[in-house]
Amino acid sequence: MPTMSNAAITTAEQLLRLSEPGYRHELVRGELRRMSAASPLHGAVGMRLARRLADLVEEHDLGAVFGAETGFVLARDPDTVLAPDVAFVRADRLPAEAVPGFFPGPPDLAVEVLSPSDTAAAAGRKARSWIAHGTRLVWVVDPVARTVAVHRPRAEGRVLGVDDTLTGGHVVRGFRVTVRDLFPRGFLQP
Secondary structure (H helix, E strand, O other), rough: OOOOOOOHHOOOHHHOOOOOOEEEEEEEEEEEEEEEOOHHHHHHHHHHHHHHHHHHHHHHHOOOEEOOOOOEEOOOOOOOOOOEEEEEEEHHOOOOOOOOOOOOOOOOOOEEEEEOOOHHHHHHHHHHHHOOOOOOOOEEEOOOEEEEEEEEOOOEEEEOOOOEEEEOOOOOOOOOEHHHOOOOOOHHHH
């Protein structure tokens, strides 16, 4: 199979065939974006949240929780494929059979865990992009500040501190966790 340069990748189907070890990629309006592998703190925070979310979702058969490698096709021509650190899709939106390629459409919940190179402005733009494409709830987790910014359609973003409770609201009913519990103790503290 012939290889393509990264600059030639403009569609979801081309992105799906891209292999570049050590990096994750997203496609934004036909433009390839490369992301470095996650730091230990980033990975640990994402996993702590994903585990709590997946336990509830599986126990109550609410849908499916997806990890950071999962791409969601949000737009076509030009294509946009984003891959949150954690995602949730309601059971009634899951395809009856496995579909090839990326998930067709937005997740109901997208979770972005900030990396040291991420800026608050960029995280806000990405959260608004998720919402604009139909995601009903976005959590932006900042492991250094130990906060979670909550974004919903037609609502102002709200920042929760370590003593606040993060809930799934109408999107993931029954999900509740104290923000402090999302952050590991010990050597992974910033």
